[in-house]
Amino acid sequence: MTPPAPPDSGPAAVGNNDHLVQSNNPDHPANLIPYLCAKFWTLGWVTGTGGGASIREDDLVYIAPSGVQKELMKPSDIYVLSLAAQAKSLDKRSRVYLRSPPQYKPSQCTPLFMAAFTKRRAGCCIHTHSHWAVLVTLILETQGPGRDREFLINNIEQIKGFGRGFDKTGNLGYHDTLCIPVIENTAHEEDLTEFLEEAMDKYPDTYAVLVRRHGVYVWGENVHKAKTQCESLDYLFQLAVEMKRLDLPWITDIEPVKTMRS
Numbered sequence: 273m274t275p276p277a278p279p280d281s282g283p284a285a286v287g288n289n290d291h292l293v294q295s296n297n298p299d300h301p302a303n304l305i306p307y308l309c310a311k312f313w314t315l316g317w318v319t320g321t322g323g324g325a326s327i328r329e330d331d332l333v334y335i336a337p338s339g340v341q342k343e344l345m346k347p348s349d350i351y352v353l354s355l356a357a358q359a360k361s362l363d364k365r366s367r368v369y370l371r372s373p374p375q376y377k378p379s380q381c382t383p384l385f386m387a388a389f390t391k392r393r394a395g396c397c398i399h400t401h402s403h404w405a406v407l408v409t410l411i412l413e414t415q416g417p418g419r420d421r422e423f424l425i426n427n428i429e430q431i432k433g434f435g436r437g438f439d440k441t442g443n444l445g446y447h448d449t450l451c452i453p454v455i456e457n458t459a460h461e462e463d464l465t466e467f468l469e470e471a472m473d474k475y476p477d478t479y480a481v482l483v484r485r486h487g488v489y490v491w492g493e494n495v496h497k498a499k500t501q502c503e504s505l506d507y508l509f510q511l512a513v514e515m516k517r518l519d520l521p522w523i524t525d526i527e528p529v530k531t532m533r534s
């Protein structure tokens with residue numbers, strides 16, 4: 273990813289594992305999360321404190337605070353938790369933080385990010401409130417019951433930006449159909465978790481889940497893959513909204529063009 277050198281993360285406080293978020297390496301998750309969120313803000317993905325990103329590096333998960341301007345976060349604002357400590361904990365719903373900035377609460381998206389890390393071994397999960405993601409779920413609503421639960425699109429080059437699926441090698445091809453499940457929004461972000469997990473079980477190869485009238489969760493095995501899949505998806509959502517405006521279908525059954533070599 274190689275962003276510029278990180279800002280000074282402030283004086284070290286004693287006793288809160290601050291070393292976990294202090295690094296001169298721009299690719300360290302505590303530097304990368306604020307850097308990426310600042311970029312995402314310019315795309316309208318994390319406007320008004322909504323949305324965010326989380327990174328897992330081996331056993332450690334790095335999480336942003338809740339309700340903060342995500343584009344202004346500093347490395348010292350980042351929470352760190354251990355998956356192994358979490359797995360050993362008797363109370364599965366409580367979180368075991370190795371580092372916890374006392375002035376904040378961890379992101380409400382934490383259990384959803386954890387689902388991507390534990391169920392899919394993801395290395396990064398991004399949550400956006402992109403207009404395009406929300407608009408696609410609204411357009412799907414007008415398609416009637418049963419047809420509003422999946423975003424389907426094919427015959428668009430950018431579909432190649434997606435992996436074939438969990439534990440599968442290679443990417444989708446131009447003629448493959450990309451399918452992103454849609455779950456209904458809930459009053460509280462955390463309450464989405466069971467529905468996100470249900471969608472992951474039902475669509476084992478998906479790298480994203482849309483949340484109706486809310487946004488999208490996208491993950492990947494590393495930061496690069498999560499980011500490029502999120503960008504590809506946002507591109508396709510925008511395209512789909514414009515296609516709908518032009519009365520063009522998202523799914524076509526165009527035959528592959530015969531060439532001299534086929």
Ligand SMILES: CSCCC(=O)C(=O)COP(=O)(O)O
Pocket residue numbers: 320321322323324336337338339340378379380381399461
């Ligand atoms: C105006 S944002 C409402 C909460 C939300 O949907 C979200 O994604 C942000 O949650 P966080 O706890 O990370 O601020």
Ligand SMILES: [Zn+2]
Pocket residue numbers: 322323399401461486487
């Ligand atoms: Zn949200």
